Amino acid sequence: MPFSKTASDALIQDANGGMPRLLEIMRRLRDPASGCPWDIEQTFDSIAPYTLEEAHEVADAIARRAYDELPSELGDLLFQAVFHAQMAQDAGLFGFDDVVRAICDKMVARHPHVFGDASRDKSAEQQTRDWEQIKAAERGAARVLDGVALGLPALTRAVKLQKRAARVGFDWPSTDEVLAxxxxEAAELVEARDSLTQAEVEEEFGDLMFVMANLARHLQIDPEAALRATNAKFSRRFGRIEDFLAEAGRSPSQSDLAEMDALWNRAKAEEKAAKAGKK
Structure with a gap:
């Protein structure tokens, strides 16, 4: 039941209002008569990219160990869940309570070793296998790859697809076969580049990336995390190139590849020396 305007204002201004405060803020933002025009016109499709963005920003804060930023980033992600629930309620589909009930029921059902009579005397690996078996039972007679979300980052989805296939035996036995x-695939990409259409080159590149994801899985590496770390390393080292050039009163556009490559190696040597000094 909606609050009166006075009660609503009081709750929204209450710093200790908790989850009811957030839900009321969202309700007011989407109010057709007095809400924010931008929030009112949003749809599931238009908000979904922001949801992905906020999830990535949470992961970024964790990767940078920026724990002082994490409450804000988690709040942004929570707001996305609230936003979707409010749009669903406006459309008569479901409400926030249904979202909470669904995740609570799911967690209880998938942790019989905590909330039921199942034994807790299992390794983390066995519990992971049990989790996947419970999920498979929930899916019923669905096909093996059904339910792997289309909206996942492509590398993450590739790994999840490969894990699903591996559970039914469709997998290489070791990294040797993956490396082969x-x-x-690299040779096929070179051949496509030299003789095939751009669409075919893109297909071969995708095949190569898919195998790279498979290699990451076999090496027990999260490819998204590994690539994020390499992106950060590239940004850091290129920043040092800019620093070195700035000391000489120049910018990268006033340099050339040979000089910047040498400065890159200088930045790389700096990092290695700094790591050695910490040991």
Whole structure:
């Protein structure tokens, strides 16, 4: 039941209002008569990219160990869940309570070793297998790859697809076969680049990336995390190139590849020396 305007204002201004405060803020933002025009016109489709963005920003704060930023980033992500629930309620589909009930029921059902009579005397690996078996039972007679979300980052989705296939035996036994396939796909990409259409080059590149994701899985590496770390390393080292050039009163556009490559190696050596000094 909606609050009166006075009660609503009081709750929204209450710093200790907790979840009811957030839900009321969202309700007011979407109010057709007095809400924010931008919030009112949003749809699931228009908000979904922001949801992904906020999830990535949470992951970024964690990767940078920026724990002082994490409450704000988690709040942004929570707001996305509230936003979707409010749009659903406006459309008569479901409400926030249904979202909470669904996740609570799911967690209880998937943790019989905590909330039921199942034994807790299992390894983390066995509990992971049990979790996947429970999920498979929930899916019923669905096909093996059903339910792997289309909206996931492509590398993450590739790994999840491969894990699903591996559970039914469709997998290489070791990294040796994956590395051999990687060499094969790289050769096919070179051939496509030299003689095929752009669409075919893109297809071969996708095949190569898919095998790279598979290699990451076999090496127990999160490819998204590994690539984020490499992106950060590239940004950091290129920043040092800019620093070195700035000391000489120049910018990268006033340099050339040979000089910047040498400065890159200088930045790399700096990092190695700094790491050695910490040991």
């Amino acid at each position: 396939k990687l060499i094969e």
